[in-house]
Amino acid sequence: xxxxxxxxxxxxxxxxxxxxxxxxxxxxxxxxxxxxxxxxxxxxxxxxxxxxxxxxxxxxxxxxxxxxxxxxxxxxxxxxxxxxxxxxxxxxxxxxxxxxxxxxxxxxxxxxxxxxxxxxxxxxxxxxxxxxxxxxxxxxxxxxxxxxxxxxxxxxxxxxxxxxxxxxxxxxxxxxxxxxxxxxxxxxxxxxxxxxxxxxxxxxxxxxxxxxxxxxxxxxxxxxxxxxxxxxxxxxxxxxxxxxxxxxxxxxxxxxxxxxxxxxxxxxxxxxxxxxxxxxxxxxxxxxxxxxxxx
Numbered sequence: 001x002x003x004x005x006x007x008x009x010x011x012x013x014x015x016x017x018x019x020x021x022x023x024x025x026x027x028x029x030x031x032x033x034x035x036x037x038x039x040x041x042x043x044x045x046x047x048x049x050x051x052x053x054x055x056x057x058x059x060x061x062x063x064x065x066x067x068x069x070x071x072x073x074x075x076x077x078x079x080x081x082x083x084x085x086x087x088x089x090x091x092x093x094x095x096x097x098x099x100x101x102x103x104x105x106x107x108x109x110x111x112x113x114x115x116x117x118x119x120x121x122x123x124x125x126x127x128x129x130x131x132x133x134x135x136x137x138x139x140x141x142x143x144x145x146x147x148x149x150x151x152x153x154x155x156x157x158x159x160x161x162x163x164x165x166x167x168x169x170x171x172x173x174x175x176x177x178x179x180x181x182x183x184x185x186x187x188x189x190x191x192x193x194x195x196x197x198x199x200x201x202x203x204x205x206x207x208x209x210x211x212x213x214x215x216x217x218x219x220x221x222x223x224x225x226x227x228x229x230x231x232x233x234x235x236x237x238x239x240x241x242x243x244x245x246x247x248x249x250x251x252x253x254x255x256x257x258x259x260x261x262x263x264x265x266x267x268x269x270x271x272x273x274x275x276x277x278x279x280x281x282x283x284x285x286x287x288x289x290x291x292x293x294x295x
Contacts, residue, residue, distance in 0.1 A: 002040055003067075003206050004213070006032040006049040020079075027079035028063050030172050031149045035064060038176035044069055045183065046206050052216040053113070055120040059216075060113045064149075067206055068183050069196040071143030072117065075175070076110040080154040086161040086169075107168055110146035118144060120212070121205070128204040141195040145182050149175050 006029055032049050039045045046067040053060045066073035082095040092103045121128070121139055129139070145168075150156065152171045161169070170178045197205065 001042055001045070002036050002047045002049075004048045004050065004210060005036075023079040023081075024077070027149075027151055027172070028077045030151075031064055031075065031077045031175065034172055034175050035066075039066075039179075044202075045179070046202065048206070048209060048213075050213075051117075051209060052213045052220070053116050053120055054212075054216045054219075055116055055123070058116055060116045062113050062117065065117075065209070066179055066183075067202065067209075069202060070183065070194055071145070072114070073143075073145045073147060073179060073182055074110045074114045074117065075147050075149055076106040076113070077149050077172075078106045079151050081151065083155040083157065084150065085157045086165050088162055090162060090165060106148040107146060107165060110148065114144055114146055121208075124208065128208050129201055142197075143182070147175070147178060147182070 028049075035047045035049075039047055048065040048067065049063070051062040051065045053062065062074055063077045064075035066075065080094055082097075085093050086105075087093075090105060090107070092105050093100055094103050095101075118139075125139060148169045149172050150169060152173045154171070156169065156171070158166045158169075
């Protein structure tokens with residue numbers, strides 16, 4: 001049963017945006033499709049896609065969570081084009097266009113997500129599980145598994161992988177079979193007397209997780225909105241510019257004499273007349289009725 005569908009593509013994730021984010025989201029969609037087709041009507045295998053967790057100051061997002069009567073399966077989707085190898089230390093490498101490079105271990109990532117989920121459920125167990133003879137039921141003894149769903153086009157060198165890694169890495173097209181293998185036959189598990197969730201407990205656990213992820217998503221959206229839009233009261237005015245007063249210039253000192261009273265740089269050498277001068281080419285000037293002389 002699908003309890004939560006895959007979230008829509010986040011803003012900016014597209015062929016024109018971040019290519020890695022685009023193919024990563026597409027891989028998660030492919031896994032969600034396989035889970036819906038195989039377990040969409042299953043009454044004991046519940047699927048939660050994009051489960052957001054926040055607990056003890058830590059955050060995580062589980063790509064796909066399988067909730068079944070005997071426990072939990074955390075599924076980490078990984079889009080990989082090329083070849084994949086894992087050495088004896090559990091370190092992952094991938095090839096891209098003929099070049100090999102290291103990459104974070106999706107198994108390790110899933111283990112950290114599983115650990116946070118375990119802590120969240122254990123610290124809130126009273127909200128999900130009832131009491132038996134006045135004693136609070138715990139989640140101990142349940143199965144906690146991690147699987148990694150790799151792109152079906154990837155080439156896996158399983159012969160070079162540690163067995164515990166190879167057993168948990170599966171291509172998307174074979175994921176449903178692997179989940180059935182992990183869950184096992186319910187009747188067989190019942191004969192083994194393994195602890196299991198009742199139908200009501202399974203519903204309560206699922207409801208708690210759905211409510212939790214909704215609260216985390218709402219809080220994250222509100223935080224992002226607050227960062228994008230400043231509060232009206234948070235505006236800080238810039239300080240007003242400060243101007244220092246200086247004495248006004250003495251306008252009278254800049255007054256010029258009337259044009260008629262200005263001293264001409266030229267004057268008649270004989271009589272000293274500075275007005276009504278005449279000259280043929282500007283080189284000789286003279287007062288009226290005075291022969292031109294050299295200036």
